[in-house]
Amino acid sequence: MDSRLADVLMLGELLREVHPEKSVREAASYCVQAAAANATAVSLNRPLFDAFHSLSKGQRRALRASAVPPIDPSARGRDVVVSHDAVRYVRKTLEAFARSGVGIVPEEQEAAFFARIRELQDRITALSQQYDTALAEDRRGVWLLVPGAAASNATPPAAAASAPGPPSLAPKDALPLSGTVSVEGLPADFVAARLRSVPAASLAEAVAAHTGLTDSAPAAGDSKEAPAVVPLPGPLAAVPPAGAPPVTVLEISTDYPDAGPATKYAIDRRLRAAVSLQSARRGFPQNQATLASLLAARAELSRTIAEAKAKAGVVAPGRTGSPLDADQCSPAGLSLQSMMAKEPAAVRTLLDRVLAIARGPGERERLALERMLRQDPAQQTSPGEANPALPDGLRSFDLGILMERVRRSAFNVSSDRTRAFFTYALARRGVITTAARLFGLRFAVVAAPSLGAPDDTGIGGKARDRALDACLNPDFAKSLTVCERPVITPLDESAVAVEASAVPDAHRWHPSVEVIDVYTVADGSDETEDDDGQEPFSSAPAHTANRGAYIGRLYLDAFPRKDKYKHMAMFPVRPGLMRWQEPSEEGRRRRQLRAAAEEQQGGAAGAAAAARRGLASSRTTSRVGASALARAMSRRSRVGSGGDGSEVVLEQHPEAALVCNFEPEGPMEHSDVVTLFHEFGHALHHLLGGRHQRFTAFSGASTETDFVEVPSQLNEAFAWDAAVLASFAARKRTDEEMLAEGAGAPQVEVIPGDLVDRMRAADAAGRALGAWRQAYLSAISLRLHAGEFAFSPDAEPKAAPANAARRMVSPTDGKDGQQSLEPSGDGGGPPSGPPSGQSTCPPLPETKTPLDAAVNLIADETSPLPPMPGSHLASNFAHLVGYGSNYYSYTWSDVIVKDMLGPFEAAKAASASAEAQPANATGAESPADGQQGKDVDPDAGSLLSARNAAHRYRRDVLEVAGRLDGDEMVSAFLGRDFEYGAYEAWLGEGMGAAWLGEPGQDASAPGEAAAPEAADKTPAS
Template structure:
């Protein structure tokens, strides 16, 4: 019998979640006890038992971690946090159990196939990185650190989720915003309009609001979420990560974290930051000079800060490239975009999405079973609109990790988009995040759950999703679903202008990402006493513009919990993504031959091979910097007004 999707409850979510997680943790305990019972077993049986326990542990972790971020009931979220702590304690105990390590280390790798041998190597590596070979006093301290870090990371994320801020304005200060935005923000009884730091408010406001003071006020609120509570959380978090790295034999947390990534070492991150910064310097200066010139056309004595970049970038695109994003959004009704995304990716990867009516945690969540050649390959949940207590960014979460003939992969896309008209940039984001979801499903046929789905080195994880963004810029692709209120498809010449306009601002965008990368890395490496000052210095040096006075960007920089010191991943992956895209024909992005070859060679293997090997197999050569450099150095070409 083929595996069936997980049955979620119609109600009593708290009890269901607790029971689901507890059952799996009991399976973990029973399976690991069996593994360490002293009976002789061959290598295949040892690894098989380890895999059984890992399947149960990952299932518990995925469910608890997901519903902490998305469930609308605060009590369920709190229950989920308690369960995540239990899961992490079990994982820590497993990884510090010397008896278990001895069982795995004593196995004979001779005769194992490539995947089983890789599995064995990864398990032993994880044991050593966990500190299993240290003395009992050190292992005891590592247990304390692991448990405390789990709590700190939860505190950090919760503070960001719950800290939704707002500015209140007279209605005339919405000048420049699209009509549907204004209509969705009627004045309250006191005559003022509230604009929040949630993305459907924040992004359009920064891009279109003519009121510079209001833009600045909202930016300050957005970049201070989580302050001041998260400042102390980050200090303790960074100190404990550093201590853990030192206890298991590394000089710093970045060295520890990088050792299992493509980059290899913390020092290599420094070198990459400098290389990307140098590569983007000319494009960033060109963009910033253009923004400053346009700003001074309004005010000869004017200066530019971070709250101005989005507005003046859009203004230049409107005036010099004939692209008004406020008009472009007419073509991107959310419901049509979602349907178009499924049609495009279905054709691209040979998939069919069949809607299913099953229990889910919120009425706005949509659910689809994913089929290939008539066979069900997984299930996806799309949770795409903001609400109180929900994760504030955009990400793909695992619900179930796929295992061949045992478990169907199930993933959840969590975003915060408008329910009506979308910004085109949000369409790009949707394609990006859906790339992770497809990777999870297509990579979910693995014997070893350790390699299921998006299980490659973490600095390759973003590359497939960044590459899929290209489809959101193609006229033929957009013509499949982007229509205005009259039913007219988005004109090809408008898409051509949009593509020309996106070349403007990319230098600033890349340098801003370099700034965030430096923040992520340097806060972990140096652990400065003054985080806010260090962030401002890093952004001034690498990110084009310093942080705004009065802001505390780091306290709402959620990636400091997940990506830790490795935010460089986004730029590292982007270099690879540009190279991967060079294998496609830009004139026919739905060519099934290259798309399905990419599906089979890059996505389907999951983490069963090193990322560098996947890339070389697909491209026929190792990856290079060339395609990225060509794209970055391509100067924007202004378009004449029609």
């Protein structure tokens, strides 16, 4: 059941965001709501709760009588009920039921209670989708009037020779800017690709739409004052006369590939401010009411459940006898109990600690940047153009250009120089090759037919489309089976080693989508050593290549298009799942012979073999046993030889989609390379974490939300390693360079190691300010969900089906709106005894607070920079819907990642030290040139040398997925709890940089902090 719901939810959420046809997107949206409604019904199902309750009792009896420990994945027969996964699944399911009040509320009250819970869940899901849809469909931008025929003074003649295309923005969404606004600083290729020919009437319509632009919502509370006029930077006032010919404009949209470079490179502050303003107003005003209603519904849900539990005497650990407080009754308190943090107080401690670390250094960085802004005449508004949209102080839209100048002047690193070494094609190859080398993987492109007739549109082709169509059936709630997507035919024991024909060709939802299959190394082992010289990435047909065990499938939807998801994300498409069955008699005989042989080995070899079988001695999942469990799970996949009688039969391979918005051609920012590595880390987690899963609830990235960013953020570290970058980052040298060096000069330059070193040093600049801002955004996420404010539920969901419900994969998902409360008593049911303490929640504030007022209050107390006039963060902060109170997860995960990188960095340092040792350490002469000396490790001194750490990380974290808690995985990998030391050291790396100046003194002016090095005088191609 979990698998069927997950299939529908995952596929539906993907197609809702990426499919080119609106009808399919709408159908997928409804399908997600219908499946979520069924998931809610499951989470409130009393007979199902009773069955799990009874099973829990049986497990405890079996554990007391059985010699098989619960962490043994190889349990047989009756004992499989007490395997680690089964015990964990039952416990997590009962916790999910308890979160919903099942088994807590007296049975005679359950009908009314569940009806109210279901109503609130329906409302939350519908409002969440309404917010996301409004944001996805709100595409804005600017039209900058280009004086002259077809180009500005910053656009080279080559760009002007290309005829401008039609605009992609509607006039009402395009803020028109005066021709006096300069495009200086923008890359020439960026400008040339965005010239548009706009009819004069459309330009006049745009001017009219933005003249006297106001915020349509009152500024505060119940104020009846007229909305203030939004200040516009550099507006176009003169309208072309009627009948005038089309005019040429530079169109910059709020899409990621447009807005990012515009705010980073444009020297004219008015242009940066205009693009930022349009981005900061997306979703306004409709999402103001939607989010306020969503927050109110979440608050009512959490208070309803908290009061029901308090009346039944069920309280969180350590709270016995205490009255309900605001945290227990808040959406944050409800959600965080299933996280590593457990309660809002732990998040506040995290944010207070990060602010204490970052505020001092961040203030130094802010003051230095503000001095740079004041000292730069190009950033000062002329007296005749004074405008509230361009305040004197530092604003967020100034950070990109100023930090770029810091990188140039203080570290001799320019984006023009670095971006020449990267394209999407190179970065794609680099991230795949790195994963192959470190984690022992193979990747192969799958032949994917182009989109054909309409009935063949969509992922998986006609069969999967029929499954999606089935979700629209009115009887869907009564027949979940019709929505089960076709899966790979279950493999018998003789075919577990996947042959070429076992995996069908892939269908795509758009012709630009690339499909890649992922395998283990060719010999079928799970080791990460890659010494066979084979190419880890191949364009050969996936199912004719001789590769190892099949893992799963990856879809790359890399390029922007209309009506597609606007940011970067990994979407799970299908969870990985195993089916277990009893071994054959021959299998039992072989296993007994193998066990006897291992026992005869004795010593370390025998112990290692026992660990691989998961035969740990502990009866509970301890931190000591966690690593043994992870090893056991890793080795259990080795059933691919066939005929060994293993009880594991692969039923469904995991699939994931990377949805990005990179430019298909041309230079690529290194920050985009880092983003690609980040999302690829999520994909590896989903694919590798789906290999050994008996339960869908534990498959892939099904960990606590505040741990789920660990694999992605750790994978970012490889995008900063010199050897990793040198394996793929290169540029074609110019003819001038070739002529200057003469015959034999190389045509391609690999990114220099000293440039990477300077990039790493430059990355530390502004780091404290960035951590400060992350803490500010986390404070918004937490405080809006912590009972501090009351919001008016004014908005009603639009066209929400009657059975809509919130997004939830299964009762054990542990994501948005869920908590983790250990069942009391015998594993479920109302506890005996009267309730303790106060059973009603403290009242919410009587005054309803407008969202903008709440966000501005938090900004005044926490933000390093004031908000931009006319901006509405709450209308376009999508994480408030998806993450709820848990945006802090990025910072929490970052603390863990910096600690977990320790073994990788130690291996890197050790390999560099070993490589530096002379080959003749015994006193023998060094071999002459050309003679045999010691082997040279090409990966020495890089993270690529940390293959043992990478293998342990894959085994103890990526492949474990949801089978252990986050803190248990950290302990298995590090041998201890995570600590803050590495994070604090990382945050303070840039504090000695010259561009900051001495504390309390002026920093050096731009361009004076460091002399450019000769190594970087080569112009970018």
